[in-house]
Amino acid sequence: MHKQKLLRVQNRALVLNSIRQHGSISRVDVSRHTGLSVGAVTALTRELVDSGLIYEKQEGDSRGGRPPILLALQPEGAYVVGAKLTEDHITFALTNLDADVIGRLTLENPGIEPEAVAQRVADGIHRLVAESRIQRSRLLGVGIGMAGIVDAETGVCHTSPILGWSNVPFADMVEQRTILPVYLDNDVNTLTLVEKLYGAGVGSNHFLTITVGRGIGLGIVVNGQLYRGMGGAGEFGHTVIDPHGYTCDCGKRGCLETFVGDPWLLRRAAEHDRHFNTIDELFHAAQSGDSVVLDLVRQAGATLGYGIAMLVNVLNPQLLIFSGEGMRYGDLLLEPMRQGLYANAMSTLSAGLKMHVEPLGDDAWARGAASLVLQELFRTSARELDTVGV
Ligand SMILES: [Zn+2]
Incomplete structure (x- = not known):
């Protein structure tokens, strides 16, 4: 792309992002926020209004005289x-x-x-x-x-x-x-x-999203950016907790996933003579207080917490977001997880740690x-x- 055109498109994205972040904002404030001149902002916002991506709201704070026109994102x-x-x-x-x-x-x-x-x-x-x-x-x-x-x-x-x-x-x-x-x-x-742009991660530059379900997933935001490593960062579920444990799908033994993931919980339950066809059945048994199943869920939580303690020590995040189908266990899983985390992470790093549990909707x-x-x-x-x- 021609350099000048690229610059223009970049500036337009800058303006659009500034409007999105502020909800509604005047042209002068967009200029202050982006470092672009008021003239440039005026030209760019005219294009954005014409394209239907933003609109003008006339409800600015009036300090006598004409209220400033605010710009807002047009969600539709x-x-x-x-x-x-x-x-x-x-x-x-x-x-x-x-x-x-x-x-x-x-x-x-x-x-x-x-x-x-x-x-x-x-x-x-x-x-x-x-x-x-x-x-x-x-x-x-x-x-x-x-x-x-x-x-x-x-x-x-x-x-x-x-x-x-x-x-x-x-x-x-x-x-x-x-x-x-x-x-x-x-x-x-x-x-x-989506957490970073619209959810619990808004305004947080260092956070981790941990999903629990069939497997264990990890999303890493460092310095406000998603960290991908060479493309495969986040394979937290396959960190080895017990080198003598069960052989995992990945070929290693005793991965974190083999303690917490759905198929593994089912397998561990079966070894204790609790035979469930689906993870839903196992969940209902835990809910109704089956002590064997509850112990397995607690052990899963504690092991997960132990694993997360290592992440906290290495990455020093400010926020942990928990998500995934496994959140339905609620405190049955999360309380032992917290204990495992605080018992094993450096206390100076875990002291200010915030946690957010995201109820996972279908969408x-x-x-x-x-x-x-x-x-x-x-x-x-x-x-x-x-x-x-x-
Ligand atoms: Zn594995």
Whole structure:
């Protein structure tokens, strides 16, 4: 892209982000906040008003004379689709610029063959847009979240244990079928992103999102940025706690996941003569006070806390966000987790630590995936701003 045009697009994203962060703000304050001249801000905001992404609100604080005109984000100015892939189904959400869910859809996964899955994702997007009656030209792009190691830059899924994929250029495959910009990332990273942009992580520069469910996920925000390492950062569930423990799906022994993950809880329960077909059954047994199951859940919590203590010592976060299906155990899991954490982390590092438990709604994962696109809009990227023609 021509350098001058790139600069303009970057400045436009800067202005848009400043408006998003403040809710409503005057042009003069946008100028102060972004360091751009008032003249430049005026020109850029005119374009944004014309494109329908922001609007003018005439309810500024009046200190005599004319009240200043405030600018605010137009949530319905554009839309994005988020999709979360799992082994048996695909959950879609259509959101506005505030990440509010406008439409939702769940389709069965046609199997694990990448071409078939890509086609099902494209079909889902088409159906969702049609059912939600939005203009397709207002659709900025598609975000897709999935478990596994994903290169978010190239949209290639390097490894997906649950789908058995290796080096699948999945974002490209969906892009070809939808002619929309498509972003792919690890699902826990997408949850972390939505917390950072719209949830408990707003204003927090150092936080961790820890998900508990089938496996254990970790999203890391350092210095206000999602930390990816070489692409695979966050494989916290596969840190070895007991080298003599059970052999994990990853091939190592005694990973954290083998103490806390759903399939492992079921297996451990079976070894104590508690045979459940589903994790729901195990959960209900814990709720109704089955002491054997309660002990397993407590042990899972304590082991998780022990693992998190290491993260706290290494990364010194200010906030931990807990999410995932495992949160339904509530304090049955979280109280032993807290004890394990505080008993093992350095007290100076754990003393000021804040914790937030996010009740995981059905939309959370797909909404997280949608935020992959929203992030691009509010960051300094040119790609989909050009696509939507703003
Ligand atoms: Zn493992």
